[in-house]
Amino acid sequence: MAGLLTNLLLLALLVFILVLVIRTRKLFPVVVLAGAYSLVSAAMFVNLDAVDVAFTEAAVGAGISTVLFLAAMAYLPGAEKEPPEARGVMHILPALVICIVAGMLLVVAAIELPPVGDPTAPPHVHVAPRYLEESGSFLHIPNVVTTVLASYRGFDTFGETVVVFTAGLGVLVLLAGKTRTAWRRRDQDADSSGVQGHGDA
Amino acid sequence: MSAPLATLVESWNYLVVICLMMGGLFIVISQNNLVKKLVGLAIFQTSVFLFYISVGKIAGGTAPILLKGDETLYSNPLPHVLILTAIVVGVATTALGLALVLRINAAFGSIEDDEVLSMKAADAEPRGRRDRSPEDAA
Numbered sequence: 001m002a003g004l005l006t007n008l009l010l011l012a013l014l015v016f017i018l019v020l021v022i023r024t025r026k027l028f029p030v031v032v033l034a035g036a037y038s039l040v041s042a043a044m045f046v047n048l049d050a051v052d053v054a055f056t057e058a059a060v061g062a063g064i065s066t067v068l069f070l071a072a073m074a075y076l077p078g079a080e081k082e083p084p085e086a087r088g089v090m091h092i093l094p095a096l097v098i099c100i101v102a103g104m105l106l107v108v109a110a111i112e113l114p115p116v117g118d119p120t121a122p123p124h125v126h127v128a129p130r131y132l133e134e135s136g137s138f139l140h141i142p143n144v145v146t147t148v149l150a151s152y153r154g155f156d157t158f159g160e161t162v163v164v165f166t167a168g169l170g171v172l173v174l175l176a177g178k179t180r181t182a183w184r185r186r187d188q189d190a191d192s193s194g195v196q197g198h199g200d201a
Numbered sequence: 202m203s204a205p206l207a208t209l210v211e212s213w214n215y216l217v218v219i220c221l222m223m224g225g226l227f228i229v230i231s232q233n234n235l236v237k238k239l240v241g242l243a244i245f246q247t248s249v250f251l252f253y254i255s256v257g258k259i260a261g262g263t264a265p266i267l268l269k270g271d272e273t274l275y276s277n278p279l280p281h282v283l284i285l286t287a288i289v290v291g292v293a294t295t296a297l298g299l300a301l302v303l304r305i306n307a308a309f310g311s312i313e314d315d316e317v318l319s320m321k322a323a324d325a326e327p328r329g330r331r332d333r334s335p336e337d338a339a
Contacts, residue, residue: 080237144265
């Protein structure tokens with residue numbers, strides 16, 4: 001009962017933060033609100049028994065993500081451009097229609113789902129009980145999430161590491177090279193000083 | 202609390218999470234600012250995490266960390282594992298997206314979607330003539 005009320009309160013808070021994000025035009029508050037969104041959802045994860053996920057979300061989602069955004073903000077303009085007055089509602093209408101239609105379809109699908117917390121729901125009767133019953137005596141690690149992550153599904157975690165490595169490589173490649181404006185300026189310098197053969201570096 | 206009302210309150214999770222998801226999607230589609238689009242993407246992502254964790258919850262259960270007594274009811278650990286992986290991958294994609302935004306800002310001097318697109322359209326015209334005509338005249 002108390003858990004349910006906490007749940008509802010946190011969900012209401014999330015919706016509130018979402019509305020604030022949509023309405024705020026300055027980017028710094030938007031980034032901080034996104035961090036708050038992550039933190040509130042971490043609290044919700046604790047309430048839904050997912051303590052490992054809550055740790056990770058608070059550290060990685062609310063922490064590292066926000067730091068990355070703030071670091072990038074140092075090089076970016078601090079606010080959105082004001083939209084021209086004449087646009088009105090028309091420019092968000094397609095987005096609104098798409099979101100409402102997709103949301104309706106998802107609601108229709110969600111009505112068929114078993115209620116939250118139902119112990120006889122299909123996800124709880126098939127694979128998970130095996131992990132819960134066997135992992136303790138097989139691997140002697142009390143935390144089942146750790147066991148599944150590192151042992152039963154170790155290859156998944158390996159694949160995740162590869163993804164993170166690739167993303168890091170992509171960031172390096174994107175940020176290490178010269179920018180297009182830098183190239184153009186170089187071209188113009190070369191043209192104006194009469195030096196031939198640009199683009200050899 | 203009566204049983205149907207309790208059921209409604211418990212399934213309420215799914216409905217609100219769908220609203221949050223669509224809110225994130227709305228930000229991604231409707232906002233012109235690229236940083237805000239990325240924030241919308243992060244919100245969309247976190248809402249999907251909430252959905253998965255809600256599916257894994259068992260009423261009266263506890264966190265899936267094994268205790269001495271055998272009769273404890275645990276919540277489903279499998280969605281937790283999936284979402285742990287997804288959170289880390291989500292940060293990786295956010296970092297890559299931010300690097301792209303920095304790069305776009307360096308190349309175009311703007312992080313507004315429509316401005317960048319119009320500049321790109323202007324750039325698609327034959328390049329040498331447009332760029333060099335003032336210098337040729339000088």
